[in-house]
Amino acid sequence: MSERAAHRVVIVGGGFGGLNAALALRKAPVQVTMIDKRNYHLFQPLLYQVATGGLSPANISAPLRAVLRKQKNCTTLMGEVTAFDMTAQEVVLSDGGRVGFDSLILACGATNNYFNHPEWEAVAPGLKSIEEATDIRSRILTAFELAERESDPIVRQKLLTFVVVGGGPTGVELCGAICELAHSTMKNDFRNIDPRATRILLIDSGERVLSSFPEKLSLAAMKSLAKMGVEVISNTRVVQIHDEYVVISRNKGPEEIVPAEVSIWAAGVKASPLGKMVADLTGCTTDRGGRVQVEPDMSLRGHPNLFVIGDMMTMPWKDGLALPGVSPVAMQQGAFVARLIDRRLAGLAHPGSFRYWDKGSMATIGRASAIVDAGFLRFSGFFAWLAWLFVHIAFLIQFENRLLVMSQWFWNYITRNRYARLITGNNRDI
Amino acid sequence: MSERAAHRVVIVGGGFGGLNAALALRKAPVQVTMIDKRNYHLFQPLLYQVATGGLSPANISAPLRAVLRKQKNCTTLMGEVTAFDMTAQEVVLSDGGRVGFDSLILACGATNNYFNHPEWEAVAPGLKSIEEATDIRSRILTAFELAERESDPIVRQKLLTFVVVGGGPTGVELCGAICELAHSTMKNDFRNIDPRATRILLIDSGERVLSSFPEKLSLAAMKSLAKMGVEVISNTRVVQIHDEYVVISRNKGPEEIVPAEVSIWAAGVKASPLGKMVADLTGCTTDRGGRVQVEPDMSLRGHPNLFVIGDMMTMPWKDGLALPGVSPVAMQQGAFVARLIDRRLAGLAHPGSFRYWDKGSMATIGRASAIVDAGFLRFSGFFAWLAWLFVHIAFLIQFENRLLVMSQWFWNYITRNRYARLITGNNRDI
Numbered sequence: 001m002s003e004r005a006a007h008r009v010v011i012v013g014g015g016f017g018g019l020n021a022a023l024a025l026r027k028a029p030v031q032v033t034m035i036d037k038r039n040y041h042l043f044q045p046l047l048y049q050v051a052t053g054g055l056s057p058a059n060i061s062a063p064l065r066a067v068l069r070k071q072k073n074c075t076t077l078m079g080e081v082t083a084f085d086m087t088a089q090e091v092v093l094s095d096g097g098r099v100g101f102d103s104l105i106l107a108c109g110a111t112n113n114y115f116n117h118p119e120w121e122a123v124a125p126g127l128k129s130i131e132e133a134t135d136i137r138s139r140i141l142t143a144f145e146l147a148e149r150e151s152d153p154i155v156r157q158k159l160l161t162f163v164v165v166g167g168g169p170t171g172v173e174l175c176g177a178i179c180e181l182a183h184s185t186m187k188n189d190f191r192n193i194d195p196r197a198t199r200i201l202l203i204d205s206g207e208r209v210l211s212s213f214p215e216k217l218s219l220a221a222m223k224s225l226a227k228m229g230v231e232v233i234s235n236t237r238v239v240q241i242h243d244e245y246v247v248i249s250r251n252k253g254p255e256e257i258v259p260a261e262v263s264i265w266a267a268g269v270k271a272s273p274l275g276k277m278v279a280d281l282t283g284c285t286t287d288r289g290g291r292v293q294v295e296p297d298m299s300l301r302g303h304p305n306l307f308v309i310g311d312m313m314t315m316p317w318k319d320g321l322a323l324p325g326v327s328p329v330a331m332q333q334g335a336f337v338a339r340l341i342d343r344r345l346a347g348l349a350h351p352g353s354f355r356y357w358d359k360g361s362m363a364t365i366g367r368a369s370a371i372v373d374a375g376f377l378r379f380s381g382f383f384a385w386l387a388w389l390f391v392h393i394a395f396l397i398q399f400e401n402r403l404l405v406m407s408q409w410f411w412n413y414i415t416r417n418r419y420a421r422l423i424t425g426n427n428r429d430i
Numbered sequence: 431m432s433e434r435a436a437h438r439v440v441i442v443g444g445g446f447g448g449l450n451a452a453l454a455l456r457k458a459p460v461q462v463t464m465i466d467k468r469n470y471h472l473f474q475p476l477l478y479q480v481a482t483g484g485l486s487p488a489n490i491s492a493p494l495r496a497v498l499r500k501q502k503n504c505t506t507l508m509g510e511v512t513a514f515d516m517t518a519q520e521v522v523l524s525d526g527g528r529v530g531f532d533s534l535i536l537a538c539g540a541t542n543n544y545f546n547h548p549e550w551e552a553v554a555p556g557l558k559s560i561e562e563a564t565d566i567r568s569r570i571l572t573a574f575e576l577a578e579r580e581s582d583p584i585v586r587q588k589l590l591t592f593v594v595v596g597g598g599p600t601g602v603e604l605c606g607a608i609c610e611l612a613h614s615t616m617k618n619d620f621r622n623i624d625p626r627a628t629r630i631l632l633i634d635s636g637e638r639v640l641s642s643f644p645e646k647l648s649l650a651a652m653k654s655l656a657k658m659g660v661e662v663i664s665n666t667r668v669v670q671i672h673d674e675y676v677v678i679s680r681n682k683g684p685e686e687i688v689p690a691e692v693s694i695w696a697a698g699v700k701a702s703p704l705g706k707m708v709a710d711l712t713g714c715t716t717d718r719g720g721r722v723q724v725e726p727d728m729s730l731r732g733h734p735n736l737f738v739i740g741d742m743m744t745m746p747w748k749d750g751l752a753l754p755g756v757s758p759v760a761m762q763q764g765a766f767v768a769r770l771i772d773r774r775l776a777g778l779a780h781p782g783s784f785r786y787w788d789k790g791s792m793a794t795i796g797r798a799s800a801i802v803d804a805g806f807l808r809f810s811g812f813f814a815w816l817a818w819l820f821v822h823i824a825f826l827i828q829f830e831n832r833l834l835v836m837s838q839w840f841w842n843y844i845t846r847n848r849y850a851r852l853i854t855g856n857n858r859d860i
Binding site: 038039040053056057058059061062063065066069070075076077078079097130131134141142145148149186188189190191192407417419420421422423424425 | 468469470483486487488489491492493495496499500505506507508509527560561564571572575578579616618619620621622837847849850851852853854855
């Protein structure tokens with residue numbers, strides 16, 4: 001097969017799914033083009049550490065070009081895909097450039113879902129990108145700085161109140177980390193305020209936080225959070241989010257005003273808008289979160305060469321649930337689609353339906369506290385935290401900077417310090 | 431002496447001079463207030479490493495509160511001083527807040543000096559802050575990304591041309607680091623361009639770069655730069671800087687257009703505008719760069735309790751030259767003023783005139799190349815680079831993260847990699 005005639009695979013998105021697909025195609029007789037609007041792969045599960053000053057953005061990122069450098073059949077392009085030309089089989093970039101494909105893998109992930117309140121985005125950033133993480137970091141640290149200069153005790157209390165909306169893993173991890181920052185790292189840093197007076201509110205509409213975990217673990221997490229000093233407010237609906245306060249309703253009760261300087265959104269995500277776009281073009285349907293309904297092999301019905309993977313797709317799983325939006329699903333799907341394309345080109349049998357190998361899930365609550373659910377094995381506490389740390393750092397291995405991250409983490413653990421406590425950006429209030 | 435009656439020392443600026451003054455006052459019977467518009471001390475000499483993806487911002491920063499945490503007689507405030515009330519002896523913050531002082535130390539450093547071309551700031555950022563460094567990093571990396579997608583060879587050449595204006599240590603270090611990034615780190619990262627074709631132009635109006643060094647070392651540096659592939663264009667005036675090209679005049683010759691995607695300004699600095707403000711209020715004079723003429727003890731004439739130190743002041747030195755704007759001057763002046771105040775309060779004799787202890791100077795050119803001028807000892811090459819590395823990392827020691835920086839550096843050196851190659855911020859072109 002000549003170089004020119006190689007089957008062209010275009011992958012849009014260099015997250016867990018897309019990057020894994022590209023890597024899995026390294027020996028296939030294809031020409032891969034990886035397109036991402038960023039020039040780096042981001043290890044999103046650790047973004048909360050950036051938002052709370054424990055790690056630097058570069059610690060959890062890897063330049064896509066560096067990761068794919070040695071893969072000769074792969075070209076990386078930084079660009080934003082804004083449209084598809086299905087007739088010509090091309091993706092269209094924001095500057096009008098076009099990239100032709102024979103197979104297309106969409107792996108653009110998810111963004112924050114504010115449901116019917118897009119106006120909340122400005123006052124309650126989510127935690128999906130480096131810019132959002134450093135923005136949250138600046139907001140949190142600036143609140144402490146303003147509190148140190150404030151003489152009015154009511155205003156000071158407002159400045160030292162942080163609201164996190166949504167009790168999934170991101171919300172819980174964020175609360176735990178803010179708690180450590182305020183109650184431990186910075187406890188001797190101020191002269192006029194006691195950072196230990198900081199209030200951290202975790203608001204969730206359900207009965208329990210981490211509700212996707214077994215009840216026992218979820219309750220252990222809530223206990224752990226309470227012990228750290230996080231106020232878990234469950235069964236509570238967020239009615240409104242403003243610059244300086246949040247309106248909530250507990251147990252369908254009357255509206256209540258909670259003055260808070262910083263609000264953070266961790267209550268939900270929706271698929272990249274490219275999902276809806278491609279669904280409309282191909283006659284597929286999407287769910288409420290904009291996720292594309294895919295076939296059991298992640299292709300689109302009637303379009304065996306178009307694939308949607310990871311947080312952009314939805315597919316039935318078990319117990320009436322859909323596949324969860326977690327990185328192992330995306331990674332396994334990336335590898336599956338790569339294998340499917342490879343086998344198809346070799347004239348081998350179709351690999352059948354994708355089956356998710358669920359190795360379990362884990363969430364960390366704070367310093368030396370986590371929960372692990374590996375099916376037969378469920379535990380919480382310090383050893384769960386070690387397991388969490390091990391798995392997360394092991395996954396960074398492919399980014400070659402694991403040693404640095406590990407030493408940073410070890411140092412933070414020993415000293416209870418967080419060195420990346422920088423207020424950066426040009427939108428600072430002070 | 432009761433707590434209430436303690437002598438109030440206000441220090442504006444947490445750079446080398448101000449921070450050193452605060453630390454030197456730790457045992458003095460004073461109440462220190464450190465005011466900075468940032469919440470961190472920045473190790474500016476390594477900013478060029480951030481601009482070229484070798485280090486993360488947090489690697490070269492230390493939260494001021496963390497550094498001053500244990501110093502009980504010191505309060506840190508994040509705030510921007512915008513005016514002085516000399517009658518009431520108060521500094522005025524941007525939000526109207528006031529902080530009273532008995533002694534005032536101004537140590538606000540310098541900003542980029544575009545001389546009579548303020549419009550160049552937008553097209554040719556300088557390298558004085560973290561935001562500028564990450565902006566330059568994004569510009570450099572984006573240029574490569576655009577070049578990879580460009581088919582017109584003339585446009586591609588423009589995209590791969592970088593102009594650094596000013597051949598002082600910052601300009602030289604930056605050119606060396608861009609060179610390493612393009613010619614070594616990224617050499618296998620692209621498919622359509624060869625990053626080794628990158629042109630890096632260092633433009634200087636003088637005869638030689640690093641002109642403050644002895645001629646022999648300066649010539650060694652120029653040789654080293656040329657060997658790396660940097661085009662040193664001396665005796666050349668920059669007539670105009672535009673978005674996509676620079677107009678220069680060599681040896682007073684005709685104007686010449688150099689198409690270049692990225693221009694960086696390293697041609698000069700001026701004192702913080704607070705210098706001029708305080709000079710006007712006290713009847714002192716400033717030099718062309720806005721530096722305040724101070725007495726031999728850094729006080730202002732007729733105002734023995736007002737001090738200006740570091741890059742904000744000017745003072746005669748030797749051979750008709752003024753003291754250079756380097757960190758050792760600022761640090762020694764900070765310690766000197768602290769001692770002066772301490773002795774004055776104890777009723778001891780005035781310490782006399784400040785005398786700068788010049789331990790020599792050094793500049794790095796690139797990987798394993800530097801020059802060192804320690805007076806009697808002058809050398810260049812690999813050992814000069816080791817000396818440079820040792821001194822710079824040793825000075826980071828007080829920030830406790832030296833081990834991490836050293837391991838990061840060691841890793842970069844071994845692998846020729848630069849992991850902090852992130853295009854961040856919301857102003858990306860792609």
